[in-house]
């Protein structure tokens with residue numbers, strides 16, 4: 001079964017290994033290729049991979065076992081993973097999944113007897129504006145409806161290779177509903193670089209500082225300060241763009257990567273100029289593989305016109321290039337130090353900090369890590385000056401923010417709002433009619449009830465990496481919260497006790513409450529105890545925020561729980 | 573030179589550059605609960621039992637460097653309650669039956685239960701199914717009792733110069749694996765005399781034939797509190813470590 005082209009699996013792996021070389025940090029790309037070829041990473045080939053990279057065998061096994069898109073067990077020739085994001089759920093994911101399972105005669109979580117197909121679930125694929133969505137052998141198939149399911153079933157049954165499936169099945173819409181200064185700005189390749197080179201590095205740093213630009217990945221660290229601190233750190237430097245975009249309901253980087261790739265790479269190149277980094281990575285989440293080819297093309301274009309490579313813009317010694325590296329289904333890789341571990345070929349568990357990446361990042365060297373949107377905004381600040389940002393927004397949050405809106409509204413998609421815009425105004429813009437509430441910032445963010453719709457989008461009020469989920473009045477809050485707790489339990493890296501066990505316990509308790517197996521009072525007490533411990537003792541942001549949805553529900557809509565408890569009573 | 577100090581629960585604690593809060597505390601005779609920390613190993617920070625408040629901020633004592641003037645809070649009811657919760661989670665996560673466990677009385681997890689006065693776990697027990705590995709003639713690996721502290725992983729790498737253990741999986745599916753072609757302990761290069769075979773805080777790794785050498789009742793934690801025993805052991809090892817560094 002594992003034979004292709006006549007050569008043995010061992011020979012094929014030797015080919016893959018030879019092409020990649022012996023740098024152990026290339027373990028993940030090697031494993032991804034092996035997985036693609038064999039629909040798994042065959043355990044007996046792990047020895048060869050380990051030996052080739054001079055790694056312990058157990059290291060390879062531990063890495064394979066971590067990522068959702070890698071497996072020791074064989075998956076189907078067609079491996080179908082449906083996004084179980086709450087928005088996809090509400091758009092009928094479960095019914096679609098059941099139908100696929102029935103028509104393909106493949107129970108979810110299993111591989112069909114003949115090895116042809118397997119069906120499973122995966123965390124949010126970043127297509128909630130056009131869901132329900134699935135990944136077929138890693139390729140995104142949005143907008144699943146009955147027609148598309150029928151089509152998929154017949155393509156699978158007749159064994160049509162994925163490359164020959166109708167292109168329309170993979171078409172992802174832009175869905176830009178409301179562009180603002182960032183989405184409307186454009187640059188001709190090299191324009192921002194040339195503008196900055198003229199003024200010198202100190203001038204660019206000052207522009208960035210004066211602009212008040214803050215990181216768009218969630219934490220909001222001042223970008224100018226980060227670039228300056230990283231520049232001042234001694235030694236060889238690296239630069240990374242974080243395009244892991246894993247927070248459920250976030251898909252704004254998806255569009256920036258399509259519509260503003262030049263501005264992004266220009267921002268990264270500016271970062272390289274400031275810090276002296278000669279090597280950069282774009283860490284792209286595995287779910288966005290469909291973006292890769294176009295991005296590689298744009299990188300080539302930039303190499304061709306001297307905007308990457310040696311002597312960039314004709315400046316002697318200005319040397320920089322960018323490599324795209326793919327994630328493999330792990331939300332934790334969005335956390336910057338876990339991302340670094342992933343790039344180095346290790347199990348992606350967040351590092352102890354300090355030191356921070358600006359002084360000790362990739363391979364222990366100073367590393368500049370920024371979000372996609374941050375690099376794009378930095379490029380425009382370089383081109384238009386700090387006032388491009390300060391002319392709108394609030395004092396503490398200058399500029400605008402890209403928001404990806406999904407859920408129960410007339411026009412889900414990408415919106416750009418000045419900081420300071422209220423939830424009310426956003427709901428109006430996307431056509432949401434008196435919803436039950438909105439989840440701002442994804443499961444790690446906050447649940448906002450109508451009483452709080454006056455609150456504003458800003459670092460000083462409602463902070464979000466870009467996720468904005470609208471829930472209509474017919475939705476079951478308990479189902480939402482249970483879904484969020486399942487997400488965290490699935491994505492916890494497992495390193496530290498409070499999060500590894502706490503996220504699983506939370507999810508278990510929520511399930512029991514939903515099933516009426518647990519009364520309010522006792523479960524509430526345990527959930528509170530868990531929250532305190534998870535916030536107080538977790539190693540990284542995932543564990544510290546994983547109890548937010550539960551707590552929001554308890555505090556803001558306590559009736560949801562008590563109604564469930566009294567209506568069902570306790571069944572043991 | 574002990575030229576600088578910080579405080580733990582208002583007691584002044586001297587320290588040397590490069591020491592963690594945990595090391596400085598243990599050398600000063602102050603016990604901070606810990607499971608994944610071991611004086612001979614690089615600090616790790618995964619069990620979180622050692623979480624203290626440093627100038628009001630919760631941080632693990634084992635990975636946080638000591639610094640002059642820090643105000644550390646350690647022995648408070650709130651922090652001990654949090655530790656009790658962590659311990660309850662560890663007990664609910666694995667399969668622990670102390671009365672029939674060879675490690676009873678030697679076990680740091682069990683002793684921590686007594687020390688924190690943990691009586692039961694209000695959390696649902698998860699009863700995981702984990703593989704037992706009895707393939708090694710001299711060492712038994714009972715994964716039911718593993719708490720993923722990676723003491724064995726680090727000891728094998730750092731002290732034995734081998735690479736016998738590693739973690740695999742993620743989240744609740746995290747599991748301890750063995751570095752051998754078959755994945756079995758018997759096919760690895762682990763020896764009973766290795767630090768890795770003897771450093772487990774629980775009964776997950778047991779050296780065979782020694783289990784009942786010390787009768788129940790006379791074991792290190794029988795009658796003596798965890799803090800007392802740990803302080804003695806850790807202080808001795810830390811001092812030894814410092815001597816050998818010179």
Ligand SMILES: Cc1cc2nc3c(=O)[nH]c(=O)nc-3n(C[C@H](O)[C@H](O)[C@H](O)COP(=O)(O)O)c2cc1C
Pocket residue numbers: 214215216217218219220221242243244245246247331332333334335336337369370371372374375540541542
């Ligand atoms: C669990 C977790 C997940 C994260 N995911 C992302 C992500 O998908 N994209 C991102 O840019 N930042 C993410 N971050 C934040 C990064 O750690 C980091 O702060 C950010 O990339 C820095 O870039 P910025 O300063 O431009 O925002 C995440 C953080 C945590 C704790």
Ligand code: SF4
Pocket residue numbers: 332349350491492493494495496497499500538539540541542543544
């Ligand atoms: S908080 Fe969760 S994700 Fe973060 S290190 Fe701990 S287990 Fe891993």
Ligand code: SF4
Pocket residue numbers: 667668669670671673674675676677679680681682717774775776
């Ligand atoms: S390992 Fe320790 S806590 Fe677990 S059963 Fe044995 S003695 Fe009890």
Ligand code: SF4
Pocket residue numbers: 717718719720721722723724725748771772773774776777
């Ligand atoms: S076997 Fe023991 S030392 Fe190793 S990780 Fe498990 S509990 Fe820790």
Ligand code: FES
Pocket residue numbers: 605606607608609616617618619620621622623632633634635
């Ligand atoms: S002893 Fe510090 S985290 Fe385990």
